[in-house]
Structures are given as structure tokens and as C-alpha cells.
Amino acid sequence: MSSCDSVREMLVLHAEDALGPEERLEVEQHLAGCASCAAEAAQVRKIRGWLSGPDLFVPQQDLTWQLLPEKLAVRAQAQSRRWSYPGLRFPKWAWCAVAMVVFAAGLTWTRRVQAPAPAEQPPQSAAGNEAFLGKVRTAYAREATAQYLTRCQNLLLDLTGADRKCTEDRYDVSLEVTQARQLLQEKRMLDPELSVPDVAHARNLCDELERFLLSLSTSQDCETRDALDTLERSIEKDQLLLRINLVQSGIALE
Amino acid sequence: MPYDTLTGVEASSRQVRESNVMAHPGNSDEPASCATEDLMKQVQRGDMYAYQELIRRYQRRVFRIVSSYVRNPEDAMEVLQDTFLKVYAARHTWESRFSFAGWLYRIAINASIDRYRRSDRGRTSSLEDVMETQLQQSATTPEAPDPLDRLCDGERRRLLEAAVRNLPQRQREVVSLRYFAEMSLEEIATALGCPLGTVKSNLHKAVMGLKAMLLGQRGALSYE
Numbered sequence: 001m002s003s004c005d006s007v008r009e010m011l012v013l014h015a016e017d018a019l020g021p022e023e024r025l026e027v028e029q030h031l032a033g034c035a036s037c038a039a040e041a042a043q044v045r046k047i048r049g050w051l052s053g054p055d056l057f058v059p060q061q062d063l064t065w066q067l068l069p070e071k072l073a074v075r076a077q078a079q080s081r082r083w084s085y086p087g088l089r090f091p092k093w094a095w096c097a098v099a100m101v102v103f104a105a106g107l108t109w110t111r112r113v114q115a116p117a118p119a120e121q122p123p124q125s126a127a128g129n130e131a132f133l134g135k136v137r138t139a140y141a142r143e144a145t146a147q148y149l150t151r152c153q154n155l156l157l158d159l160t161g162a163d164r165k166c167t168e169d170r171y172d173v174s175l176e177v178t179q180a181r182q183l184l185q186e187k188r189m190l191d192p193e194l195s196v197p198d199v200a201h202a203r204n205l206c207d208e209l210e211r212f213l214l215s216l217s218t219s220q221d222c223e224t225r226d227a228l229d230t231l232e233r234s235i236e237k238d239q240l241l242l243r244i245n246l247v248q249s250g251i252a253l254e
Numbered sequence: 255m256p257y258d259t260l261t262g263v264e265a266s267s268r269q270v271r272e273s274n275v276m277a278h279p280g281n282s283d284e285p286a287s288c289a290t291e292d293l294m295k296q297v298q299r300g301d302m303y304a305y306q307e308l309i310r311r312y313q314r315r316v317f318r319i320v321s322s323y324v325r326n327p328e329d330a331m332e333v334l335q336d337t338f339l340k341v342y343a344a345r346h347t348w349e350s351r352f353s354f355a356g357w358l359y360r361i362a363i364n365a366s367i368d369r370y371r372r373s374d375r376g377r378t379s380s381l382e383d384v385m386e387t388q389l390q391q392s393a394t395t396p397e398a399p400d401p402l403d404r405l406c407d408g409e410r411r412r413l414l415e416a417a418v419r420n421l422p423q424r425q426r427e428v429v430s431l432r433y434f435a436e437m438s439l440e441e442i443a444t445a446l447g448c449p450l451g452t453v454k455s456n457l458h459k460a461v462m463g464l465k466a467m468l469l470g471q472r473g474a475l476s477y478e
Binding site: 009012013015016018043044047048050051052055056057058059064065068069070072073075076077079080 | 302305306309313314317318321327335338339342343410411415418429432433434439457458461462464465469
């Protein structure tokens with residue numbers, strides 16, 4: 001007859017029906033004659049039943065589950081757009097090449113600065129460097145603008161979905177207010193980039209968003225439903241979310 | 255609304271979505287007519303409706319797995335969202351020869367562990383704390399031969415959830431995938447990239463560990 005210890009080693013797998021026929025028979029024969037191991041097996045089955053049951057770590061039943069897929073789809077698309085600009089979709093070797101070109105350009109520039117007789121400059125080389133730097137600046141402006149718009153879009157989506165209550169009739173928007181203030185600072189840094197022709201068409205929208213953010217940033221941490229409704233109406237009236245999508249598509253296609 | 259701007263939708267996937275929504279309104283984890291792997295291929299082509307359908311199918315199971323690592327439901331919800339965003343960002347790294355569920359749960363577990371390391375360490379539920387609270391409440395429960403039977407449903411659930419969160423990491427992974435994601439032992443071995451024997455051994459240790467944790471306070475439970 002099997003020892004109790006060796007049978008108890010197999011009780012969980014027996015409850016899982018994961019034993020071979022011989023082992024299963026061995027366990028069942030032992031359990032039939034050993035009350036102590038049979039009680040142990042009953043406890044194992046009980047715990048296994050509880051773990052398999054539907055009431056452990058059960059999510060709350062609310063509307064979140066219905067809205068979550070759409071909300072995540074919008075966020076996922078916005079995030080992926082950041083990395084999908086044709087100008088930035090290079091393989092690693094291309095980035096290495098770009099780095100080498102930048103290094104060579106820097107080296108050339110340094111030598112020109114140090115050269116004793118700068119009279120004989122090859123004008124083609126200077127023009128080439130200018131063009132290259134222009135491209136770099138354009139790529140940076142597009143990336144910075146797209147990232148700023150994505151952050152604004154996420155904030156607007158969070159704001160429209162705010163459901164954390166401070167009190168009975170007030171909603172906690174402290175996080176959104178903080179984000180709005182950060183985005184206002186970012187806008188100031190973004191302003192010079194918006195003069196680049198490739199992203200100039202985003203300026204109007206960015207200015208409108210700035211006005212909206214300004215209004216949001218002066219909100220209280222706990223706002224009434226009416227105040228939130230006013231903000232949401234403003235988003236809908238100006239079609240801010242739709243326009244962000246359109247402008248971002250334009251940036252990605254250029 | 256911004257949802258209208260989701261693009262790249264093929265008619266077939268829209269039909270899949272609509273039929274699934276009709277069959278399983280809003281929040282179902284039930285298997286639907288379109289195979290998960292096919293949906294994932296559509297997601298790889300940028301179909302956002304297929305992506306939504308995937309979320310709809312798996313969100314609750316992922317939530318249960320994540321909750322076994324993260325105590326706070328709000329944190330669990332954030333990890334859940336991070337998981338599905340990572341799924342989309344990394345969609346091209348999934349290969350159809352691998353199980354989508356295994357890949358998804360691996361991402362969910364990694365995201366949960368990240369969150370636990372960053373912010374939840376030390377705040378996870380202490381089994382002793384939960385025990386202490388619950389034992390006082392269970393003092394009026396009638397005598398029963400098995401100490402486990404003295405626990406009422408609510409107590410049992412809270413104690414067991416705390417006990418699961420106190421399991422060692424690999425055992426917790428196996429328990430989550432087996433009981434919350436309803437994967438077979440073989441699928442778990444594939445998902446975790448370890449031998450079947452290791453999965454069996456971890457499952458045995460986990461269940462026995464849970465039993466020991468629940469009965470560890472046997473003296474208190476039986477009020478001897």
C-alpha cells in the first residue's frame with residue numbers, strides 16, 4: 001500500500017484529473033482505506049472548487065466593460081499614429097546612416113570654423129547641410145506636434161469619461177486640471193515649431209486647444225456636473241476630437 | 255464622436271462585431287463565431303473593430319488575472335488597459351502559430367508584475383490582516399467538522415483572494431492561468447515556456463500552499 005505522503009503529493013493532480021491511469025488507481029485505492037488522506041483530498045477539492053468558481057476577483061458590473069473596447073481602440077490608434085509617420089519608419093541601419101551623416105556634417109562644420117582661410121567655401125556643401133537640417137527640423141516639428149495633439153486628445157477623452165465622484169454631485173477632475181496646466185506649458189515650447197510649413201495648418205487647432213486648456217486649468221479640482229457638461233459641449237461644438245484626428249492624419253500623410 | 259473616426263474597417267469584421275455584440279451584449283467572455291486567431295490577424299492589418307472584439311472577449315479574464323497581482327480595483331483597471339494597449343502596439347510580434355490567449359496573458363502578467371514592483375509592493379493584502387478581521391466576524395458561525403466550512407462565502411472569497419496574492423510569483427501565474435484564464439496544464443506550459451512537470455509541481459505547491467494558508471490559523475478558526 002502507498003504511503004500517505006506519496007499519495008498526498010498526488011492529490012492536487014488527482015483533483016485536476018491530470019494523473020495517469022495507474023497513479024489514479026493507486027490514489028483512489030489508498031483514499032478508500034485511509035480516512036485521513038480522504039479528508040485531505042476533500043479539502044483539496046474544496047479549494048480547487050473555490051478557485052474555479054466565478055466569484056474570485058470578480059470585476060464590478062457596470063458600464064465600463066461596454067465602453068472600454070471603444071475607448072481603448074481610440075487610444076491605441078492615437079498611440080500607434082505617433083510611430084507611423086513615413087519619415088520616421090526607418091530600419092535600424094537607416095538610423096545609423098543618418099547618425100553618421102549628422103556626425104560628418106558636424107565634423108565638416110567644426111573644420112570650417114577652425115579653418116584659417118574660409119574664403120573658398122564650396123557653396124553646394126553649405127546648401128546641402130541647410131537642406132538636411134531643414135528636413136531634421138521638419139521631422140522634429142511633425143513629431144512634436146503629433147505628440148502634443150495626442151496628449152490633448154487623451155485628455156479630452158479622459159475628461160468626457162470622468163466618473164470619479166468627490167461628493168454626491170461633484171466630480172474629481174484634479175488629474176485633468178493638472179494635465180491641462182502641463183499641456184499649456186508644452187504649447188509654449190511647441191509654438192516655434194508650428195512655424196514650420198509642414199505643420200503650420202495645425203496652428204489654428206493648437207491655439208483653440210490652448211484656449212480650451214486655459215479654461216480647464218482654472219477649474220476646481222471637484223467640479224459640478226453642469227461645469228463638466230459645459231466643457232463637454234465646448235468639445236463637441238468645436239469638434240475638437242474630430243479635428244485632432246484630421247490634423248494628425250494630415251501630418252502623417254505629408 | 256471620436257469613435258466614428260476609426261478607419262480601416264472591413265465589412266466582414268464589422269459584421270463579426272455586430273453579430274457578436276448581438277449574441278453577447280457588451281461584456282461577454284464567451285467564445286464567439288470568429289476564431290480569436292483570425293481576429294488577431296485582422297488586428298494586425300489595423301482593423302480596430304476586430305481589436306474591440308478581442309478586448310470584449312478577454313477583458314474580464316484579464317481583469318481576474320491582473321487582480322491576483324494588484325489589490326486595488328482601480329489599479330487593476332489601469333493595468334488591464336495597459337495590457338490591451340501593449341497588445342495593439344506589439345501586434346506584429348504575435349505569430350499565428352502561437353496561442354493568442356497565452357501571448358495575451360503573458361503580457362498581462364508582465365504588466366501586473368511591473369505595476370506591483372513600481373507601486374504596489376508592500377501594499378498587497380496581508381493574509382494575517384484579513385484573517386484577523388474575518389475571524390472576529392466568523393465567531394458566530396455554527397460549528398462544523400471542517401474548519402474551512404466555517405467560512406461564509408464573503409469571508410472565504412476575501413481570504414482566498416488574499417492568499418492567492420501571497421503565493422510566490424510562479425505559483426500565482428500557474429493558478430491564475432489555470433483557474434481564471436481556464437487554460438489547460440499543457441497550454442500553461444507553452445505560455446510560460448516551461449516543462450509540463452514544472453507546471454504540475456507549481457500547481458500542487460500552490461493549492462497546498464493555499465490550503466495551508468487558510469488552515470494556518472486553524473487554532474483561531476476552530477476557537478480552541
